[in-house]
Amino acid sequence: MRAGEIVGMTRLKTHRFPVDVRWLDGKLTLASVPGKEPLEVATPPEFQGGIEGVWSPEDLFVGAVATCFTVTLVSAARRRNVPVRTLVVRSFGDVTRRPDGRFGFVAVELMVELETDAGHEGEVQGALLDAEESCLVAVSLDTPVPVPAHVTAAAAAAAAAEVPQRSAGSRSSSRSRTTTSAPSRRMVSEPPWRSTATTSRKPAECPAATPVASVSKAAA
Numbered sequence: 001m002r003a004g005e006i007v008g009m010t011r012l013k014t015h016r017f018p019v020d021v022r023w024l025d026g027k028l029t030l031a032s033v034p035g036k037e038p039l040e041v042a043t044p045p046e047f048q049g050g051i052e053g054v055w056s057p058e059d060l061f062v063g064a065v066a067t068c069f070t071v072t073l074v075s076a077a078r079r080r081n082v083p084v085r086t087l088v089v090r091s092f093g094d095v096t097r098r099p100d101g102r103f104g105f106v107a108v109e110l111m112v113e114l115e116t117d118a119g120h121e122g123e124v125q126g127a128l129l130d131a132e133e134s135c136l137v138a139v140s141l142d143t144p145v146p147v148p149a150h151v152t153a154a155a156a157a158a159a160a161a162e163v164p165q166r167s168a169g170s171r172s173s174s175r176s177r178t179t180t181s182a183p184s185r186r187m188v189s190e191p192p193w194r195s196t197a198t199t200s201r202k203p204a205e206c207p208a209a210t211p212v213a214s215v216s217k218a219a220a
Helices: 057-079 121-134 157-161
Strands: 020-025 028-032 039-042 086-097 103-117 149-154 214-216
Touching (some): 057 086, 057 103, 057 121, 103 121, 121 149
Antiparallel strands (some): 086 103
């Protein structure tokens, strides 16, 4: 299907993202995008001829998944009117021999730490599922992307009033948290790439991760 082709009453858009790469020396290259600062990219030190202290293709691969998921999650939370106080996504890419005999990525794991307001924990889980299903980079891969999540809710004013006052000027110290755990609707013991929603694009032979989501709720 070509760019601009009309299906029904909807005109489909095609976006193209150009990246030029120039070889500098050894295993070092320079990647450039029009209007942006160039970025040196090299073979990682884990491999022969690799260079310390320089972004690698592997870093960019994992980073692309993590950053895409992060901004997609923020958009999903906004659509659900979920306050996002803090959000950190830690990512890990596993490279080894694949079931097809080739050496490559077998999984990219995202560990989400998100803080919201009390009472919005359930909607956060919905936003997480929305982001899993619509993250452009992740859905373009045949590599599993499990997403364990840890959600915390900021203490309500009433709960804060029960905490002994430490100092008149210390507003941040008046937060209180207790912890409870509840599994996500999808992030349970069965790997997500074996669910009916993703079986068609996830290799069942890949090793199962242990994605377990927990929700921490502030003291009420």
